[in-house]
Amino acid sequence: MxxxxxxxxxxxxxxxxxxxxxxxxxxxxxxxxxxxxxxxxxxxxxxxxxxxxxxxxxxxxxxxxxxxxxxxxxxxxxxxxxxxxxxxxxxxxxxxxxxxxxxxxxxxxxxxxxxxxxxxxxxxxxxxxxxxxxxxxxxxxxxxxxxxxxxxxxxxxxxxxxxxxxxxxxxxxxxxxxxxxxxxxxxxxxxxxxxxxxxxxxxxxxxxxxxxTIPRDGETIRSGKAPSRLGSGHPTMVPYRNYEGADGKYFFAACFTEKFWTNLCRVLGRIDLLTDERFINNTQRTANRHLLDAILEDAFVKQPADYWVKTLSEADVPCAAVQDYHTALTTDPQIKHxxxxxxxxxxxxxxxxxxxxxxxxxxxxxxxxxxxxxxxxxxxxxxxxxxxxxxxxxxxxxxxxxxxxxxxxxxxxxxxx
Missing domain, CATH: 3.40.50.10540 (Crotonobetainyl-coa:carnitine coa-transferase; domain 1)
Structure with missing residues (x-):
């Protein structure tokens, strides 16, 4: 300095x-x-x-x-x-x-x-x-x-x-x-x-x-309704939220394209979800988010959060561990870099x-x-x-x-x- x-x-x-x-x-x-x-x-x-x-x-x-x-x-x-x-x-x-x-x-x-x-x-x-x-x-x-x-x-x-x-x-x-x-x-x-x-x-x-708030503005004015509170979830994309691993720690998975959704299903060994009419596209997944989240929660709770972060990332699914702010500032390798x-x-x-x-x-x-x-x-x-x-x-x-x-x-x- x-x-x-x-x-x-x-x-x-x-x-x-x-x-x-x-x-x-x-x-x-x-x-x-x-x-x-x-x-x-x-x-x-x-x-x-x-x-x-x-x-x-x-x-x-x-x-x-x-x-x-x-x-x-x-x-x-x-x-x-x-x-x-x-x-x-x-x-x-x-x-x-x-x-x-x-x-x-x-x-x-x-x-x-x-x-x-x-x-x-x-x-x-x-x-x-x-x-x-x-x-x-x-x-x-x-x-x-x-x-x-x-x-x-x-x-x-x-x-x-x-x-x-x-x-x-x-x-x-x-x-x-x-x-x-x-x-x-x-x-x-x-x-x-x-x-x-x-x-x-x-x-x-x-x-x-x-x-x-862009693009919430267009969605809100078009629908005539205020966005619902969804925790870490997203109003128009599913799956797109925090999930809990077997160790009680959380990670965020974001399938905002069909490619990422397909990759996720393959990692989980649930190719059947790709042809399930309830989840056939993002519109249907959003309409049936609670059903899909229950399936994903049951799958994710079988392995620790770090396992899912590594496995999903290697399969080209956007995800990250939910880390606290102190950890982010002091030990995260990307932030340090x-x-x-x-x-x-x-x-x-x-x-x-x-x-x-x-x-x-x-x-x-x-x-x-x-x-x-x-x-x-x-x-x-x-x-x-x-x-x-x-x-x-x-x-x-x-x-x-x-x-x-x-x-x-x-x-x-x-x-x-």
Whole structure:
């Protein structure tokens, strides 16, 4: 891990990141991984809300915050004060991108919204990510990822058939919005390179959540019925679910083509199922899923789950062991091979891990250049870069408009590459 030493796809672009929690910070982290200089502008007292969330802290640093804020610099700035607003607008004059994910209208009330910035920097790309969008009956609702899951129908379609609606195990609307925002920003930057014109970008967790339900939308509107909860099963493909082996462990088998269904029947020695009218095609298998699942369950319970994963995979049937998340991150050979888990040293928390950027650019690979910043770690450094004199910085610090960090008198060292 080191400072940027070679050009990357987004080298030279500066992002002023006002966002908090998950969707905005993950989106800007993706861009920081690609070389953008992401300056995280944080509320002076506590910073990003994620710094105080949950119950996992290492030497006072939030694990949640550190998971989604690498490759950024932190500036503690009081945007509610006139002096803080002036500092931000001075920085915004030369910034390329501004990102925020407050409730709609918040940045306008602070005097740092799109129109205020565009007046001094017409080429600015101004990206907003919200729960429900910038307008509409739910725009001002207090909300986060699971609230959006509930509204979008994701929660209702998740869970066992005879159980209650279930929150998804990971905040997928947050990450969908983060990805869409990052895509929108890079697209807008490309457009600006071609035309010289900046623009405003708007995305939401709700829009991302609904987009992620494709192709459930067509099935639902066509049938006139909401998807049923099927546990690990699929509404239109059978067999396609978790099954239990003789050892009580589970594996997932997915026969989404006739080829895979045929291969499964051959492995089980049940060629007769291929000509059984109840299972003759996917439509019939779906209509008779309970009958077929009973047959498959009786067969699968005769051997351990690992046996079925090996045997079915070798027979070209898509399947995998259902492993817990800790196992996936620490011992899975494919995940290890892809380098999906990054290791770095944090100046306060010490050795930590992150999930790597999922994008691989073979010519200009992403880099872990900076660990997640300590609150206010780069306040003075950033202001100096934006032309603030030593006297100006001292005045801002003494008035509490800008604050440094607890690392002010500590040398922050980076591990060798």
């Amino acid at each position: 080191s400072e940027q030493t070679k050009p990357m796809p987004l080298s030279g672009y500066t992002i002023l990141d006002l966002s908090v929690m998950t969707a905005g910070p993950v989106g800007t982290m993706l861009l920081g991984d690609l070389g953008a200089d992401v300056i995280k502008v944080e509320e002076p007292a506590h910073g990003d809300l994620a710094r105080d969330l949950g119950n996992q802290f290492v030497n006072g640093e939030s694990v949640q915050f550190m998971s989604q804020n690498r490759n950024k610099r932190s500036l503690r700035l009081d945007l509610k004060s006139p002096a803080g607003k002036a500092v931000f607008l001075r920085m915004a004059k030369t910034a390329d991108v501004i990102v925020e994910n407050f409730r709609p209208g918040t940045v306008d009330r602070l005097g740092i919204g799109y129109e205020a910035v565009r007046a001094i920097n017409p080429q600015i790309i101004y990206a907003s990510a919200s729960a429900f969008g910038q307008s509409g009956p739910l725009a001002a609702w207090p909300a986060n990822d699971p609230i959006v899951q509930a509204v979008a129908g994701l929660m209702d379609m998740t869970g066992e058939a005879d159980g209650l609606p279930v929150r998804l195990g990971a905040p997928l609307p947050d990450f969908g919005a983060a990805a869409m925002m990052a895509l929108g920003i890079t697209t807008a930057l490309l457009h600006r390179e071609r035309t010289g014109i900046g623009q405003r970008i708007d995305t939401s967790l709700l829009a991302a959540a609904l987009f992620s 892809t380098g999906a888990v990054l290791h770095f040293d944090h100046p306060v928390a010490g050795p930590m891990t992150n999930i790597a950027n999922p994008l691989t650019l073979h010519g200009t690979p992403v880099e872990l250049r900076r660990p997640p910043p300590v609150l206010g770690q780069h306040s003075e450094e950033v202001l100096r870069e934006y032309g603030f004199s030593a006297n100006e910085i001292d005045a801002l610090m003494s008035n509490g408009v800008v604050k440094g960090s607890r690392l002010k008198d500590v040398a922050v060292t980076q591990p060798a590459e």
